[in-house]
Amino acid sequence: xxxxxxxxxxxxxxxxxxxxxxxxxxxxxxxxxxxxxxxxxxxxxxxxxxxxxxxxxxxxxxxxxxxxxxxxxxxxxxxxxxxxxxxxxxxxxxxxxxxxxxxxxxxxxxxxxxxxxxxxxxxxxxxxxxxxxxxxxxxxxxxxxxxxxxxxxxxxxxxxxxxxxxxxxxxxxxxxxxxxxxxxxxxxxxxxxxxxxxxxxxxxxxxxxxxxxxxxxxxxxxxxxxxxxxxxxxxxxxxxxxxx
Amino acid sequence: xxxxxxxxxxxxxxxxxxxxxxxxxxxxxxxxxxxxxxxxxxxxxxxxxxxxxxxxxxxxxxxxxxxxxxxxxxxxxxxxxxxxxxxxxxxxxxxxxxxxxxxxxxxxxxxxxxxxxxxxxxxxxxxxxxxxxxxxxxxxxxxxxxxxxxxxxxxxxxxxxxxxxxxxxxxxxxxxxxxxxxxxxxxxxxxxxxxxxxxxxxxxxxxxxxxxxxxxxxxxxxxxxxxxxxxxxxxxxxxxxxxxxxxxxxxxxxxxxxxxxxxxxxxxxxxxxxxxxxxxxxxxxxxxxxxxxxxxxxxxxxxxxxxxxxxxxxxxxxxxxxxxxxxxxxxxxxxxxxxxxxxxxxxxxxxxxxxxxxx
Numbered sequence: 001x002x003x004x005x006x007x008x009x010x011x012x013x014x015x016x017x018x019x020x021x022x023x024x025x026x027x028x029x030x031x032x033x034x035x036x037x038x039x040x041x042x043x044x045x046x047x048x049x050x051x052x053x054x055x056x057x058x059x060x061x062x063x064x065x066x067x068x069x070x071x072x073x074x075x076x077x078x079x080x081x082x083x084x085x086x087x088x089x090x091x092x093x094x095x096x097x098x099x100x101x102x103x104x105x106x107x108x109x110x111x112x113x114x115x116x117x118x119x120x121x122x123x124x125x126x127x128x129x130x131x132x133x134x135x136x137x138x139x140x141x142x143x144x145x146x147x148x149x150x151x152x153x154x155x156x157x158x159x160x161x162x163x164x165x166x167x168x169x170x171x172x173x174x175x176x177x178x179x180x181x182x183x184x185x186x187x188x189x190x191x192x193x194x195x196x197x198x199x200x201x202x203x204x205x206x207x208x209x210x211x212x213x214x215x216x217x218x219x220x221x222x223x224x225x226x227x228x229x230x231x232x233x234x235x236x237x238x239x240x241x242x243x244x
Numbered sequence: 245x246x247x248x249x250x251x252x253x254x255x256x257x258x259x260x261x262x263x264x265x266x267x268x269x270x271x272x273x274x275x276x277x278x279x280x281x282x283x284x285x286x287x288x289x290x291x292x293x294x295x296x297x298x299x300x301x302x303x304x305x306x307x308x309x310x311x312x313x314x315x316x317x318x319x320x321x322x323x324x325x326x327x328x329x330x331x332x333x334x335x336x337x338x339x340x341x342x343x344x345x346x347x348x349x350x351x352x353x354x355x356x357x358x359x360x361x362x363x364x365x366x367x368x369x370x371x372x373x374x375x376x377x378x379x380x381x382x383x384x385x386x387x388x389x390x391x392x393x394x395x396x397x398x399x400x401x402x403x404x405x406x407x408x409x410x411x412x413x414x415x416x417x418x419x420x421x422x423x424x425x426x427x428x429x430x431x432x433x434x435x436x437x438x439x440x441x442x443x444x445x446x447x448x449x450x451x452x453x454x455x456x457x458x459x460x461x462x463x464x465x466x467x468x469x470x471x472x473x474x475x476x477x478x479x480x481x482x483x484x485x486x487x488x489x490x491x492x493x494x495x496x497x498x499x500x501x502x503x504x505x506x507x508x509x510x511x512x513x514x515x516x517x518x519x520x521x522x523x524x525x526x527x528x529x530x531x532x533x534x535x536x537x538x539x540x541x542x543x544x545x546x547x548x549x550x551x552x553x554x555x556x557x558x559x560x561x562x563x564x565x566x567x568x569x570x571x572x573x574x575x576x577x578x579x580x581x582x583x584x585x586x587x588x589x590x591x592x593x594x595x596x597x598x599x600x601x602x603x
Binding site for chain 2: 072075081083086088098120123124133
């Protein structure tokens with residue numbers, strides 16, 4: 001072997017190997033750095049999504065709270081005789097539902113369900129084609145009925161609207177003050193509920209997603225009523241994450 | 245001394261307060277007592293009210309409602325309190341009674357109740373213990389013959405009108421009346437609870453929406469939209485159409501060929517009223533046959549008082565709007581008591597049509 005060849009075989013690895021090592025290190029460093037940046041970006045976007053989603057849910061919950069304190073709604077829910085409920089009180093309740101729907105067009109349906117799932121008072125925007133007034137057999141209703149939580153929500157594909165919507169309900173436990181103290185304990189009269197359209201919310205989510213190069217898709221949640229009694233930004237993040 | 249003064253002061257104070265009480269109770273023995281009547285607008289003869297006041301020293305204060313449904317809302321808001329009497333349609337008496345709002349008829353029955361034709365009592369047996377039938381009539385279409393291109397003869401002309409009637413129709417805001425007549429125009433019974441038929445009737449009402457100027461029952465005085473020409477045709481009770489005819493001869497009333505609803509108006513006394521005796525006295529007063537005949541003529545409405553008919557002139561009894569011919573009555577129906585959930589369905593289909601309307 002000529003000395004020139006020996007020299008080449010020794011020198012070249014000595015030069016190339018450190019270069020490769022350096023390159024690999026640089027690559028690793030850049031990769032880790034961009035991954036951290038990407039994660040930070042996704043986390044930021046998810047926080048934003050969670051905030052938007054959380055705000056919508058909390059607003060819906062506040063509106064249900066307000067509606068549930070309306071004397072006409074209370075009187076309606078307390079009236080056990082169906083004929084009286086429908087012939088005397090229902091118009092007032094539907095007028096209030098209409099007013100809410102006009103103020104919050106994203107509420108596609110506003111309704112009062114009896115404890116067996118019967119749609120007792122129902123108001124919907126024109127786009128909704130109500131397929132049934134019996135919700136008792138639907139798994140989401142059964143899950144809600146089994147829950148002890150005062151509020152429930154789920155994201156679901158609604159055949160009435162032909163799109164994904166948020167169902168948010170408040171259980172109405174009301175005491176009848178007209179009865180004696182022994183018998184006027186608050187009792188479940190039904191569920192006051194909103195069907196929130198994803199459209200306005202969806203636009204905001206879409207904008208956030210586009211800015212952050214995210215892909216969002218709506219997945220139907222496992223059919224269980226999700227308590228939002230203690231909805232925190234963290235749990236909202238978890239909810240959004242589970243839907244993205 | 246101070247003790248004597250105290251005793252004297254106490255005696256004086258009790259004397260003064262007893263005087264004040266006596267003053268409130270007896271100072272004006274002629275001050276009329278008052279009954280509050282929840283009534284349709286223009287649905288009572290003021291002269292009769294005056295006679296009643298002179299005879300019994302009882303004033304009638306009227307509070308008006310514009311539809312059966314608004315009366316229900318008024319009563320719902322006060323839980324049936326604050327009123328002594330009301331005019332109530334047949335379909336609501338059972339509900340009011342179930343709420344405990346109605347007083348039972350007194351025993352023995354006031355004398356003039358014997359003049360009420362039993363057929364009106366039998367029409368709604370559930371009303372016999374709490375309500376006194378006063379008038380009956382029909383629901384039809386009142387229209388301006390000088391403003392419409394052709395006369396209305398059928399409900400279908402009203403519910404599927406031609407373009408010239410855009411924003412020119414008047415309806416009312418009572419679920420059963422409007423849905424009932426829409427059902428009738430489609431060839432169904434006004435008492436149908438068939439979901440498919442109700443859905444078709446609601447679809448018809450939605451189609452009619454652009455033609456509707458108002459879902460408020462028209463006023464019966466000079467300010468009526470039918471007189472001003474704002475509205476060309478409206479659902480209306482026969483007697484009311486005849487009242488408006490007094491202002492304009494071009495107003496015609498028709499009971500459509502498909503038939504219509506025969507309604508009965510009752511007077512009820514509220515259980516919360518502290519003046520139930522006076523209230524029954526007033527109803528008894530209205531059913532004295534000559535007065536019942538006079539009131540019937542004033543309102544152009546058929547009386548339920550069979551003895552009063554003897555005091556009505558021939559031309560009144562022959563008026564086809566007030567006493568429609570038998571062939572029309574045969575095609576017409578009373579509103580039956582339907583199941584509560586069927587009523588819920590009717591409300592759920594009709595109220596969005598009415599509540600989403602903007603004039």
